[in-house]
Amino acid sequence: MAAPALAIEGISKNFGGLRVSRDISLSLPVGARHALIGPNGAGKTTLVNLISGLLQPSSGRIALDGVDITNLAPERRVGLGLARTFQISSLFPSLTVAENVGLAFEARFGLDRRLWGRVRSRPEIVEGTAALLQSLGLLELARKRVADLPYGQRRLVEIALVLALEPKTLLLDEPAAGLAVSDRGALLDLLLRLPEALTILVIEHDMSLVFRLAQRITVLVEGQVMTEGSVADIRADPRVRDVYLGTRSHG
């Protein structure tokens, strides 16, 4: 049997006496669409930071395609095919959209150390950026500075950025956060069209998005896995309603 795309085994993270993540285990087969839900403060973003390497776990291990990455620097993990988005779009505000996406291509091809030549005359950067922006319907934005874009478009640009890396596993930290309802449709369309072989772990509060995108769902409460199951299981689980769905007003 092939190794899971992402395997988390007994991960814990303590900040002093505060146990933010407790013995979390998770296994995502290749091509999985897995959602992580839970009330605020459940430790969802902490888990994404642990997987992407911005935080070091206190115990436990993480493997990507069967390779132990627990002690690997974050940038090395990206090299192994892991990419992520942030809860608040993490882009390069003073650069144009083309340059933002171009930087991702540059990084993927290892061109960021090149002191000679011009960015504009590297076909793998310029044409790659053009093709990606076209496929996402973002061509019009190419020349705009990210700082001048409305928030909804920034979210789409950040997804373009991570797609340029051609990751094998993608972590999406609340992709719909702060988006208007009209923009959520565009985002969901985009996410549903992603390649099937891509493994996705998504944190999201928007349940309609989670139920349409995910195959399996893990519910995290106070740093622990409360339950894991298919979309139907989770929808039917009364405990989930209590701790999460019931306490949230939908709007």
Added chain:
Amino acid sequence: MAVLDRDTINAVREGFTRHRLSWIDTLPFLFAALMYFFAARYLPLGTQVMIQVAFALSLDLALGYGGIDSLGHVAFFGMGAYAAGLYALYVSSEPLSGLAVAACIGALTGLVTGPLVLRARGLTVVMLTLAIATMLHELANTSAMKPITGGADGLFGFKIAPVFGMFSFDLYGRTAYWYSLGVVAFVFIICKLVVNSPFGLAVRGMRDNPVRMRMLGVNVTARLVTLYCVSGALAAMAGGLSAQVTKLVGLDSLAFLVSGNALVMLILGGAGRLYGAIVGATVFVALSDRAAAIDPFNWLFAVGGVLILAVRFAPQGIVGLIADWSQRLGWVRR
């Protein structure tokens, strides 16, 4: 993958900022050439301007483009000055090889100190760079180093051979002037090439958002060390140039004032646009000179006053202000 037509690719290519060499780039050099013919009296001042322009350009690369908040850039300047002075004293009086040696020492200084400094960000970088420069300044003055650096007396009594074996350094500073202009042009072109390169785009990315850069798989510290070495090499060339044209290297070439002044020049001219370094250094040196001629005791008031005005009314610097206005008036298109 969808088929792309030429127009689409070209449209996206326009989205990548270019910093190509254009007619504007010749203006400062044209100005410098005109000065030679019409204001020969000020050639030594012009030479000082050019040394500072080269130094400010190197700082702009690190600070303006890369976001490295260096307050100790004089470390490179001083190392370059001592390297060029020692080279002229003990090895060869040939100037171009002297500059090359200075540049190598500058890059080496960046390679050694970079990994110490560049893991941090912001205020920590300010303090670390300042500390390293101060330590070098003290080190050059210790009795152990005095046989090499000359201590408070400095290095002197060395000769600089004619440039290309043809143009000897004259009493009026004509050769020194053209030589400095050549060095500045070289430094400027190197800066332009770096800024336009894929590395240059990565550098701007690191300034904007280092965390995102890491999450694209880039080893940010390693790239910043590279930038620090390039900037250090150019700063050391400015220091070497200063040593060669003044034929003197003193402790003041490692003094904090040099770092501070360069920072003021960048603020005056505008950081992160290369032209700001040229304009800022020119205005700063010319203003200091004129103000000191008018009032030798209180001339710093003029510099301070202009700095306050610039920060208040032109926070993007003089060049930033000009760029803003020319955009508003529709002279240039973004």
